[in-house]
Amino acid sequence: MHLSDFQIFLLLTILKIVVVLVIMLTSVAYTVLLERKVIGLIQNRWGPSRVGPFGLLQPLVDGIKLFLKEDLMPMAVERPLFVIAPVIALSCALVSISVVPFGNVFTYRGVSLFEISDINIGLLVILGITSIGVYGIALSGWSSNNKYSLLGSLRASAQLISYELALGLSLVGVVLRAGSLRLRDIVDSQSAHGALSWNIFGGPARVHGAGGTTWAIVGGFQILGFFIYLMAAYAETNRAPFDLPEAESELVAGYHTEYSSMKFAMFFMAEYANMITVSCVATLLFFGGASSPLGHLLPDNFGGTFLSAIFPILWFVFKVFCFLFLYIWVRSTLPRFRYDQLMSFGWKFLLPAAMLNIVLTSLVLAFHG
């Protein structure tokens, strides 16, 4: 059978999508388990431990439970919207992973294997899809016809809109440095000298240039931007300490009070999928993506073709895992904000700080190249 380039492209893309989806959903499931375990440990208890060894089958069982439960549909809901809201939430969460490069460039017949698509405005795509995700939450609360849900979703929408600004602005420094919105370019711009050239760090490194090897300052010094991004991202994903929309004690459970069974599971998965996306983006933008922290200490083709393709992916997964762990850690450590604190924090601290970051970065870039 002879396939044209386009057919190959189509087949491979579908294959990539399927693989990434499967991996993604699995990791979502196990992130849940991880969270329960870690929180359990932090709170000095075991967490899930009955189903399978160390409770490793727990997510599977949870999934089956949610799947088999009766799908309740309250009388007063706006039916179409009620159904479509979790779909929007989940699909937005899953789609944004499509522009993330998981590893180095590794092509087969012109198709890059380790990312679903390489779009020249990849960062904007992620931001755009994230911003669409608001609708899932907003509509779920509104269509539930329940005042707690509505309040929860209003809070969530307000929170999302507010923190999206800071989030977007915190990334401008990185974009300025890379001069591109393509995620691959951004990663490439920080892979030359290992951890030193990552956007978050910076320092003196030996640079091989036209005039021989010299010492130069590399890296982005975007630590301010990073922390702003981190905080804004936590708020974007409605995670503690910014998890007001689903504050059980005030709002029953926020926007998904009326949801049950699979629809509830979708929200649940969306939240964790979002966490993973956020972690991916943080990795890509500030931590060199799939590049190794060791830089040229390891040779580029270390371990042959296969391993040199796999190693970056492992690095990437490791970095993402660290972020996920951080998420869980923060959740179990910090108390929840009050609503007005949340808003004033976003508008009065994060936003100006992000702007400051932009100004500083552009000044440095203007004077220093």
Place this chain on the structure above:
Amino acid sequence: MVPIYYYLVLAAILFCIGIGSFLIKRNIITVFMSIELMLNAVNLTFVAFAHAHDNVHGQIFVFFVMVVAAAEAAVGLAIIIAIFRTRQTLDVDSMNLMKN
């Protein structure tokens, strides 16, 4: 290969639907949204012409239109909130305090 005028006609359709709903809709917010639809139609026109002329200025114009639309939306919705506070209704037809 699609003739440019397809896009323009699409934009015209959207623009006219926008006008139509501006006139027909009775909820202030929807009326306001029809203006957004009209602006979107204009944007499409710009992009299509930018493509036809191979001139990026048209795209830049669209960018500004978006910014302006966002600003307008902020003000417009604030006005709508203010009017809801005094009147407790969003019906266009009840905005008739001043008819003699």
Place this chain on the structure above:
Amino acid sequence: MNVNPIILSLILFTPLVGAVVLALLPDRGRIQQWAALIVTLITFGMTLHLPAHFQQAHTTAASAFAFEQNHLWIASPLIHYHLGVDGLSMWLLVLSGLLAPLGVLASWNAITSRKKLFYTLFLLQQVAMLGVFASLDLFLYYAFWELALVPMTILIATFGRTEKRRHAAIKYFLYAFIPSAVMLIAVIWLYVVTGTFDVPRLMALAAAHAIPGSSTAMWLASLAFLLAFAVKVPVFPLHGWLSDAVSEAPTAAVMVLAGKLGLYSIVRFSFGIFPEQSHRIAPLMIALGAIGIVYGACIALVQNDLKKLAAYSTLGHLGFITLGIFTFTVNGLDGGMYQILNHGISGSAMFLMMGFLYERYGTYDMRELGGIAGKFPWLVTMFVLTALSNVGLPMLNSFVGEFLILSGTAGTTLTAHPMLWTTIATTGVIFSAGYLLTMIQRTFYADLGSTTAEKPGWDMCAREHVAMWPLVILFLVMGVASPLFMRALDPIGVHYAGYTVTTESSPIRHSESESYSQTAMPKPGMVSEYASVSDTAQHRAQVLAAVGGAR
């Protein structure tokens, strides 16, 4: 010091400054009255300078106008501050100057509240009137012409006698303003085709048939002018505003309300700029004038209200003057112009007297008056004298004018039946004698009326004597020594009467009579026809070519 070059400006600005001063002075006691009196007297004094030096100024000046003053006002469009007088406008200036202090005296006790407003507006009104008579720039003239409406309207609206005052004021304004707006089109059109607003220049161009416009355009323009003036006069079918305005307006305002402005404008502008068209329309105007005479007199006969009676009598008199000037004979024109002055004096005297009566009895209704002849001899004497002057008794002023007009009418060649119109006009004289004498009879001699019985009344006081005597003296002087005045008016009459007369018998040149006969009387629809023609560039090119050719 030779004040001749600036005397007209002085005359114009004195009342204006006076108005400003009055607006700043407090409205307390009789301050306003005295100030207004002083200002008007000063103005009058200055207007007397004009006849005193008229011959001298006239012989020294090159143009037909004396006391000329010409400054550039606005460069583009080209507008000049151009003042100047000929005989007619000079005498009208003097007349206006004279009437102003009398008006103040008439209002001395009649106006009790809001005096500041009254006298300020009164002075502004005087400025506008003086401006109309003195301007020789069409734009400037138009400005004053319209300005004259405003103070009068507010005077009527504020100081009117009954609740209908606002209605009357608005009616007056609308009647005058809308035709004026149309006239403005004609003014602008004249400017566009000739490039000047200068009246002497326009008159010269007109005399040379050098105004570059199609005959239709000229017709429409002349009609626009004539309509605006005729409403202001008012000529017979356009008099709707007159009786309301006259019966509402306070005495001082009513003295200057009708007549002078419109008639002067007809003579100066309609005749001056559109001589041919004026000749063509003369038969109609003669007819209207004659009808106005009879109509006014007939209506006046059945009035119970003094003011209304006076209003219709005014209509009759103005019809007389219209008739006279449109005969385009020397006699008719001279008489008409003379009669403008006479009517200013006699009519004002009539209104003054009625105002005095009203001060005493608070009514104009003849049914409530009567029976006071014996009690107040001065009052009745003056009233009778005034009435006789209005009737046109020989030896008194109006006789001269009316006689000249009638003889002019009889001699005119512009209408097919001059004797018919003369007869009708003469009937009007008889009618007017009828209603005026009836009025005297009913007001003074009949049985004691209800009001006159109730209220004590009083004979003429010093102020009233002061106000009336100048007029009475003028009745006599103008009736006896008419050449004194006529000397300045006659050249104008001769000029207009002689305008198109190549042979004494025909006022219209033969060469042109043919083209005239093709130009029928304009139909109402012609306005639009003309406009549509003028819309085309082709027409514009024609006009420009014609203009170019003319230069």
Place this chain on the structure above:
Amino acid sequence: MPTTLSNNVLALLPEYILTIVGVLIMLGEPLLPAGRTRKPLGWLAILGAIAATGVSFWQLHLGVMNAFSDSIRVDAYSIFFQVVIGAVVVISLLASLDYFEGNSSHAGEYYALVCFGAVGMMLMSCSTELLMVFIGLEISSISTYIMAGFRKGQGTATESSLKYFLLGSFATAFFLYGIALTFGATGSTNINVVAAALPHTNSPVLAVLAIAMIIIGIGFKVSAAPFHVWTPDVYQGAPPPVVGLMSTAPKAAAFAVLLRILYSGYAIDQPRWQILMAILSVLSMCIGNFGALMQRDVKRMLAYSSIAHAGYLIAAFTALPADGIAAAAFYSASYAAMNVGAFIVITLVSGYSERVRTGDDYTGLAQEHPVLGAAFSFFLLSMIGIPFTAGFFGKFYVFTAVMHSGHVKLALIGLVNSGIGCYYYLRLITRIYSTANATKSSSSADFELAAETDPALIAAPLNFPMPAVSLRIPAYVALAAAALATLALGIAPNGVLRMAQSAAIATTPANAANQITPISPSSTLR
């Protein structure tokens, strides 16, 4: 010094000043304690506006300046409109100093909005780039939308703001469509480039459609019929000082834009748009005048009158370039003077809660406040077009220009309309000068009427203390300025006229300027 500063700085100096002042006011507002007076901020705004106007006038000596890659062109034309806008802003600010005092907790923002709005309008008048025009238009529009709804406790105010906003944005969409089609026809949005490209365009029909759309869009902004539906409601509901501002300055700016687009951008299509403008003019005059005849509310009447005046002004567009631009410029200046003045009087008479609304309420005004009565009548007379006022000379000049290009019919319709229009002004003037009817207690009658039209007033009718007249000196100064301007434009229009004429020459395309010279005997006779 002029030589050392770049054009980018010099050309937009007035705008920079106003922006800085606006930002300062915004910063100052939160610093002032809540209950304190906001007047210092108002004075700051006034000083800024005066400075901006002065600088703008001074720019006249600098000649034509192009800046920001030809998107800005500062010449006599733009300066004329900028000075008009600046003057209107100064006067309106003076009038509103005491208006918002004690009535509104955020007067500071009002001053900032006025400053920013003025920046937008000034940018409109000096932009040759349609994108810049659009943004300037939006700045000015948005700030006026907000100002219209500033008394948000009142139902009418928010309603007025809403209507203004909705229809304004609707119009903006049309304007934008017009720009898009212009871009489609010529491949550029710079007026100069458009003008150069139009003769060679492959798609002239697009250009014609573009003109129509642009005219519709701007027609809304200047409240020309049939795009006037918002005007009466907005004028009635908005605070009078704001109406004074928004009925003049943004209109002047919009006319500046329209004149520039049509006469210098689309000069080649003049025969086509001229017809459109003539239709628009006639409709505006007729609808404005006949609509005004039927109004009881004074502000509403003035709204219709402003439609009529827009009609007179639009008539100037049918004239030849030099005449038409000069006439339109002069008319917008004179309309600004008289209309701002009229609304200052309304501000002073009706107060914050506006219990004086209908013509009846104005009965006897001249007795209670002789100065206000006289001033109001004067402005109304100017609107009628009585000689020796700005209104007369403006009308005269416009119709001279119109006749000069041979449109006698239009001039006739216009002047007859102004004759009809005088009725409603006159009705008000005669009311002002008649004595108040003694039988009805004026205030109670007013109150009933206000309550009938505005339920919000019933709730808190007397909470707004009327400031004593002595406290309102700035407003009287503004009134005097407006009256003087109206008088001066009527009696000695030479200076302004010369400016308008040089403005016209500045913006007529070179080829047209050769053919046309301003109205003067030489042009008509030779």
Place this chain on the structure above:
Amino acid sequence: MQLALFIIFAVLCVVFALNFLFQRHPINSALSLIVVMMSLAVIYWTLGAEFLAAAQVIVYSGAVMVLFTFVIMLLNAGEEERTRGSKIAYIVGIPGVIAVFALLAYTFVHEHSTLGMAHLGGHLNNGVSNLEEVSRILFTDMLLPFEVTSILILVAILGAVVLARKEH
């Protein structure tokens, strides 16, 4: 390919625009509008304006329309009623709208030969991105509008605060 994309998304646009028009409930209208905007974003992308496509999603769908839905939810706007006024609007509006559309469509069809054809991605794209060109022009030729936009946004913020804030 492009034709297919165009047809799919154009039909989506029109269908949802009509849905926007005929839905009674504002939130349904809002959602329809979002779909229209997203489809337009795709069309922009096919015309070689990928930056605009992203901006369309972020600004319009992600910010402006969120604000709209937010306000609809906040004010709990209900279904609109058909009133007399809207009947008049139908009678007057629909013929007018059809006339406007006929005019526009006629013009575009009439000019179709001069307008040419669209290629996927367009000349602007050249396989890479036109972002660079957009940003270069934005910061050179269009610098002033870009900067002045800040005033516009300032005004909008000011206005939103003033109008939406409760009076004490």
